[in-house]
Amino acid sequence: MRTVIVGASRFGIATARELTDDGHEVVIVDTDEAKLEQLADQLDCGFIHGDGTLPSVLRDAFGDHADSLVLLTNEDDVNILAALVGRSIGFERVIPQIVRAELLSVCDELELNDVITPHSTVARSIVQALKDKSDTSVDLRLHKGIRVVGYAITAAHDGQTVGELDLPAASRVIARAHGEEESLVDDETRLAEGDHLIVAVATEAVDALEKALAQDTDQ
Secondary structure (H helix, E strand, O other), X not given: OEEEEEOOOHHHHHHHHHHHHOOOEEEEEEOOHHHHHHHOOOOOOEEEEOOOOOHHHHHHHHOOOOOEEEEOOOOHHHHHHHHHHHHHHOOOEEEXXXXXXXXXXXXXXXXXXXXXXXXXXXXHHHHXXXXXXXXXXXXXXXXXXXXXXXXXXXXXXXXXXXHHOOOOOOEEEEEEEEOOEEEEOOOOOEOOOOOEEEEEEEHHHHHHHHHHHOOOOOO
């Protein structure tokens, strides 16, 4: 299988790595030439420096044949435009990543049926996993080196915002659940005792994360 990925984002790089590790051919397209040069030492795939919304660039990436075009930039509008251009060129399958929920109806109107909604999909899955378990922790392995863990917020962090938590650099807070309420978070989200916090973390930083979230005001 030959796949073209537009966007050397973290998600794009992780997807490329999974595909190449599985023996598939991958081409990454991105406007950041320096980033592509760095990735050339890390990934066994092709690289094209250019704007993935331009027909000339996608034709170059398509070559003689490509099975799919996956749009994983961090900009929804870029992903949608590149998907439409890719479809006109002849990619058998186009899969854009869409973060903003209000754009999903636009994708429906444009008949972009294969849509990735990573934030909401992962958050719903993790929150449901938390609710289904009797303890306060969940551990899911997304791909090599990355885990998703859940912790209950204690009195030590009651009233703090997500941005005020002293978490390791190799971690990202994804969502929280409290009772029947669940939501994605940002740095300004204020936490309360009893919240369940869901965090993506590099495997090597799990111990540091546990220590940070287990801190007690009496310590």
